[in-house]
Amino acid sequence: MSSLPRSIAPRPQPLDEVSKAIIEQLQADGRRSYAEIGKAVGLSEAAVRQRVQKLTESGVMQIVAVTDPLQLGFNRQAMIGIRASGDTRVVAEQLARLESVDYVVLTAGDFDIIVEVVCESDDELISLLNSEIRAIENVVSTETFVYLRLQKQHYNWGTR
Incomplete structure (x- = not known):
């Protein structure tokens, strides 16, 4: 690992x-x-x-360009809650390798892992769920939360 x-x-x-x-x-x-x-x-x-x-x-910060996915043709964003069996770190590593996944978090509560995905369409999201995410060994179930509108996204919390 x-x-x-x-x-x-x-x-x-x-x-x-x-x-x-x-x-x-x-x-x-x-x-x-x-x-x-x-x-x-x-x-x-x-x-x-x-x-x-x-x-x-040192990894304390990154300097990156933040884009608006909608402006670039990525019309479907979603958060996916994943329930997994076994070592969730192994599942999280496999999820992190997927191109459409941009955020992976190990959690406590109803879901073991939460991922954010950015897709071009609903068809791409369906394919990602069925052919890639649910195909990962030890993924037990998923629950998808489709974004209707991004209300707030800020990155200024770093020095509070």
């Missing part, structure tokens, strides 16, 4: 106030220059660059 990705480290990384301020600057605008960030947090451009590199290499 593989180890956890660095971005999901079990131990929290302590951050000083300057690193938190850098993260907040990037959350407001991920294209903001190191020079601009430096002015806002009281560091040189080189010092900001070094801190950002350390934060990304």
Whole structure:
């Protein structure tokens, strides 16, 4: 079994106030220059660059482009609750390998695992459920929650 990705480290990384301020600057605008960030947090451009590199290499943060799936032709998003038998970590690893799955969480409660999927159509979602997810050994049952509208999606919780 593989180890956890660095971005999901079990131990929290302590951050000083300057690193938190850098993260907040990037959350407001991920294209903001190191020079601009430096002015806002009281560091040189080189010092900001070094801190950002350390934060990304340690897995504390990622700098990514967030897209709107609907604008790109992915017209069906859903959350799928999965009940599994056996080692749920093994099932979660197999789910994480599926191209349409963008989020995998081991949970407690009614479901053992919850995944978010992004599909081009309802037909693709049906195929994903029947041919890929339910075909994984130890998947006992699924319950699908189709998104009607995404009301809120923010990524600014990182430094609260």
